[in-house]
Amino acid sequence: MTPLRSSLPHLLRRAWGLFRPVVIAALPLAGLAGALACTGLVWRDTRANQTIAALEAGQDRPVGADAVPEVLLARIRFLAARERLDEAEPLVAALDRDGAPSLRALAQIALGNARLRQAFAKLEAGELEPATPLVGLARQAYRRGLTLRPEAWDAKFNLDVASRLVRDFPERGREQGEEMQADPKKIWTDIPGQPRGLP
Template identity: 85%
Template sequence: MTTTRFTLARVLRRAWGPVRPVLLVGLPLAAAAEALACAGLAWRDGNANRAIAALEAGQDRPVAADAVPELLLARIRFLAARDRLDEAEPLTAALDGGGAPALRALAQIALGNARLRQAFARLEAGDLERATPLVGLARQAYRRALTLRPEAWDAKFNLDVASRLVRDFPERGREQGEEMQADPKTIWTDIPGQPRGLP
């Protein structure tokens, strides 16, 4: 037993000899590399936080498509609030590629709100033809948000508003003061619980 311990200790000493200088040099270098990586991440996060704060304060900041997801969301919201949706599209695609579902849902809600605001502006101007597709795009954005985050109350409420808005549009091409044509075949069949045919 003593001989085995003595032999094992000698083998370990022999193995430790060549490894020791490598570890003495390698461990400090690895620690320095890790410290540099942490410092780089802290610098990146600090820059991102400053840019997010500036965007939320209404100051325009350029954002690259490979930025952190939170910064992409802040830029998308900034652009959507100013109806610059063409600029927001590539950022939305980048966020969809790497962002968390909650952040992606918030981006879709911001885009849907922007489309709905544009639709309301067209409706106030009496331009139904251009308002209808905007409402459709808003509804799509809200549905995407709800698939990502089903509990998003804002998306549910705004989807309901957009759906009612489409349903409440007057018929296209109808002049002011014209009466709507009633189709006798569908009057009774549209009422739930009523039999088909004559009353």
């Protein structure tokens, strides 16, 4: 028993003697690899922040589908504000794969706002038929956004506005220039929580 106890420290010293040069050589290499990785992350984040700032300032910047989620959201908002929704769709799909629910919700709300603006433009021009699907798409985007971020009050309000637009469209069979008949039952709006009848 005594010889085994005395030989154990000797074996450890011998093993450490064999591995010591490897460990001493590997430590600086591991430190260098860590420093390079940190430098790469800082460089990536700096570029991402510059791209986000440029997009928010209204400067167009190309963004690939492999960009970080925050950059994808900034690009989606930029495109939605300019009604370039066909370009935004692939970025929305990429954000849906990798982005946090809060970022995905903001992207859906931006799309809903763009669709609702398009619908209002069609309605102001008297084009009711093309406005209907735009309102439907806006409502769909708001619902998706609210599923991901239920506390988004602006999306709730805009969803309510979009829902009322569809319900309150004038009758489609009416001829051009024909006056609409006033319906006394529809004088007051159906505000949730308000009793029907007198105000």
